[in-house]
Amino acid sequence: MATHEFQTEVSHLLNLIIHSLYSHKEIFLRELVSNSSDALDKLKYLTLTDENLKQLEFEPRIDVRFRDPAEHGNDSEPATLTVADTGIGMNDQDLVENLGTIARSGTKEFLGKLSGDSRKDANLIGQFGVGFYSAFMVADKVEVITRKAGEDKAWKWVSDGQGSFEISPAERDTQGTTVTLFLNDEGKEYASRWQIEQVIKKYSNHIAFPIYLSYLKKEYDDEGKEKSTVPATEQVNSAAALWKRPKNELSDEDYAEFYKTIGHDSEDPLLHLHTKAEGTIEFTTLFFVPKKAPFDMYQVDYRPGVKLYVKRVFITDDEKELLPSYLRFVRGIIDSEDLPLNVSREILQQNRVMTNIRNSSVKKILGEFERLAKDEQEKYLEFIEQYNRPLKEGLYQDFGNRETLMELVRFKSTKVEGWTSLAEYKERMGEDQKAIYYITGSNEQVLRSSPLLEAYKKKDIEVLIMADDIDEIVVPSIGRYKDVELKPVNRADAGDDLKDEGDKEKAESSKDLVEKIKAALGERVKDVRVSVRLSDSPSCIVVDDADPTMQMQQIMKAMGQTDMPEVKPILEVNPDHPIVAKLKDLSDEELVADSAILLLDQALLVEGASVKDPVEFVQRLNRVMQQALK
Numbered sequence: 001m002a003t004h005e006f007q008t009e010v011s012h013l014l015n016l017i018i019h020s021l022y023s024h025k026e027i028f029l030r031e032l033v034s035n036s037s038d039a040l041d042k043l044k045y046l047t048l049t050d051e052n053l054k055q056l057e058f059e060p061r062i063d064v065r066f067r068d069p070a071e072h073g074n075d076s077e078p079a080t081l082t083v084a085d086t087g088i089g090m091n092d093q094d095l096v097e098n099l100g101t102i103a104r105s106g107t108k109e110f111l112g113k114l115s116g117d118s119r120k121d122a123n124l125i126g127q128f129g130v131g132f133y134s135a136f137m138v139a140d141k142v143e144v145i146t147r148k149a150g151e152d153k154a155w156k157w158v159s160d161g162q163g164s165f166e167i168s169p170a171e172r173d174t175q176g177t178t179v180t181l182f183l184n185d186e187g188k189e190y191a192s193r194w195q196i197e198q199v200i201k202k203y204s205n206h207i208a209f210p211i212y213l214s215y216l217k218k219e220y221d222d223e224g225k226e227k228s229t230v231p232a233t234e235q236v237n238s239a240a241a242l243w244k245r246p247k248n249e250l251s252d253e254d255y256a257e258f259y260k261t262i263g264h265d266s267e268d269p270l271l272h273l274h275t276k277a278e279g280t281i282e283f284t285t286l287f288f289v290p291k292k293a294p295f296d297m298y299q300v301d302y303r304p305g306v307k308l309y310v311k312r313v314f315i316t317d318d319e320k321e322l323l324p325s326y327l328r329f330v331r332g333i334i335d336s337e338d339l340p341l342n343v344s345r346e347i348l349q350q351n352r353v354m355t356n357i358r359n360s361s362v363k364k365i366l367g368e369f370e371r372l373a374k375d376e377q378e379k380y381l382e383f384i385e386q387y388n389r390p391l392k393e394g395l396y397q398d399f400g401n402r403e404t405l406m407e408l409v410r411f412k413s414t415k416v417e418g419w420t421s422l423a424e425y426k427e428r429m430g431e432d433q434k435a436i437y438y439i440t441g442s443n444e445q446v447l448r449s450s451p452l453l454e455a456y457k458k459k460d461i462e463v464l465i466m467a468d469d470i471d472e473i474v475v476p477s478i479g480r481y482k483d484v485e486l487k488p489v490n491r492a493d494a495g496d497d498l499k500d501e502g503d504k505e506k507a508e509s510s511k512d513l514v515e516k517i518k519a520a521l522g523e524r525v526k527d528v529r530v531s532v533r534l535s536d537s538p539s540c541i542v543v544d545d546a547d548p549t550m551q552m553q554q555i556m557k558a559m560g561q562t563d564m565p566e567v568k569p570i571l572e573v574n575p576d577h578p579i580v581a582k583l584k585d586l587s588d589e590e591l592v593a594d595s596a597i598l599l600l601d602q603a604l605l606v607e608g609a610s611v612k613d614p615v616e617f618v619q620r621l622n623r624v625m626q627q628a629l630k
């Protein structure tokens, strides 16, 4: 017998499960049954594809048994509940890896996010998926006896969930796994036929393999008195792959419960989409969108959410290419009638059938989002709050569906509360307006008060506020929406659209002033210009049309690109502003220089950039203040 310690994360998780999920404790049975179903799926696949296992006698089934001490008139023994399957099984090494650690990436970060507030944590942890370890909510001790398909030895794993587990050799006639829970006070109610039946019907009715429940059937005599008990076994689920059943036979609850077993989520999904394609290529898809974005959505090694089946045989749930990566939040099933069973990853990626399924699935999913946006606006906003960003990734990745995606993404705006679409913006555009204007940056509030927006506000032109870091990359790549150009307001040439007659004169009469400021700033700027976009602020900075914006530079730096040449800004000044106007006739060269540099520094600061040398900045500010306070 060997004793092993649980990985620290497991101990942490066990603690949390026990303390925050107790109000949903019945889910332990769903988790165990779904593990058995996965194990049967895996073995079924191998018996069709692996030469060594083709001969195996395999009757896929899940058996649930219980022992209620009261029924046996012996209260001293604990109540137990057993879930056994004829699936793939585990050897000793598998046991250590699967039931002693959490292999999922991002587990540490995930655990770090937990707040200690058990209600909030229950939600989070539901999303993470509690799996096997949930058994410890209802059991003081869990025993697993298992034998791996194709191997002779069987193994026993035992733990009380308190930090360690033991593994020793055991006996088991056939391959598969038997999990026995020694129920605690919280769990003893589950040693009951009715309880088990109810929980299985609720959560696992659709499991594609038969689930049998064994119990002691009471027999009665002619007078209705209990005569004796006989052991009985009954199938308790319908055992039909849910996605193969006609839509009109399924209720929202059926879909929701199914989603919870495959989606690693404790909440109902935001929407489901069940379709069947018949024709040259036949396949069924059942997709779900979780209410909350999956916690690992922004991790490189996120867990894909779509399972591939071929003729109801499970093939893989680890294939990231089933849907494009921007739809990685979608959960569900693809079941194809036309793919070969022994389809490998390489084949999948180049397979014409798979490409066809993928393309048509994406169209269906996006079509459903369009429908939601039109018919169920409130729900669509809920969706946008979670998934606007991945949709924007789609704009960049999925050229073929760009038009649709452009209708789906939403932006904040200077004109409306909440979110707006590009179509709505276009609708609101004035007749003379030449482009769809937008401002990018990292903070919505900072952007809303940017001096760059002053002239647009004055002229009543709407500007889209884009504070997602991805906007900086995605939006310029789109270029236009229908026939209208998308223009960033922080580009030098965006100001041209705002020019009117008076501006030419203004530029002419401010020539000397501009030269004066330019001389004072020297190498700090690329150019100094008279601004047409300012009304209340004295200055702002813009970038040359060919240069990366300041946000872009920050993104590139964050991505490790440190050898970028320095990009100098263009300073725009507002000659109507009293400070700038005063500079015109000022002859104190030092004060002109200080003021010019302060105009640049403040423009950088409001853009969210930092001044290069804070000490110098403060000294300069103090010199100017001294002059003002004289």
Ligand SMILES: Nc1ncnc2c1ncn2[C@@H]1O[C@H](COP(=O)(O)OP(=O)(O)OP(=O)(O)O)[C@@H](O)[C@H]1O
Pocket (backbone or CB within 6 Å): 031, 035, 036, 039, 085, 087, 088, 089, 090, 098, 099, 128, 129, 130, 131, 132, 133, 176, 177, 264
């Ligand atoms: N009945 C079983 N037969 C074979 N392997 C099993 C069985 N139960 C659990 N396992 C193995 O143990 C692993 C861990 O199970 P656990 O339920 O904790 O996580 P999971 O099923 O991978 O994911 P989740 O926690 O999201 O359900 C499984 O991935 C599987 O490899």
